Amino acid sequence: xxxFIDNKSGFPIYDQIYSQIKSQIINGTLxxxxxxxxxxxxxxxxxxxVITTKRAYxxxxxxxxxxxxxAKGCFxxxxxxxxxxxxxxxxxxxxMQSIWKLAAACSLTEQELLDMFRLMKxx
Numbered sequence: 001x002x003x004f005i006d007n008k009s010g011f012p013i014y015d016q017i018y019s020q021i022k023s024q025i026i027n028g029t030l031x032x033x034x035x036x037x038x039x040x041x042x043x044x045x046x047x048x049x050v051i052t053t054k055r056a057y058x059x060x061x062x063x064x065x066x067x068x069x070x071a072k073g074c075f076x077x078x079x080x081x082x083x084x085x086x087x088x089x090x091x092x093x094x095x096m097q098s099i100w101k102l103a104a105a106c107s108l109t110e111q112e113l114l115d116m117f118r119l120m121k122x123x
Contacts, residue, residue, distance in 0.1 A: 021065070
């Protein structure tokens with residue numbers, strides 16, 4: 001598992017860890033039931049606080065991406081198709097909001113946007 005911390009990104013460290021692990025689960029880099037590094041080992045490897053790592057793991061568990069087995073550690077949860085679909089819908093909505101803002105700045109109409117989308121689909 002590869003995690004990169006960017007101290008200049010402006011995003012909290014726990015959020016960077018959370019986002020990168022979540023992304024690796026969604027894209028299949030981390031497989032179902034695969035063991036994650038212990039909270040202490042990940043904190044040590046990244047040279048950050050155990051509390052920060054625990055916060056990221058807690059958030060992943062709360063959202064159903066990982067599960068914890070007492071005295072054994074944290075593991076990648078079985079993929080929940082509905083959860084993954086919801087994640088993708090959320091990303092699409094975020095992109096659509098950006099598109100609407102850009103379209104408004106260029107004075108594009110809804111029809112022009114739909115025409116652009118249809119052309120892209122045909123390619």
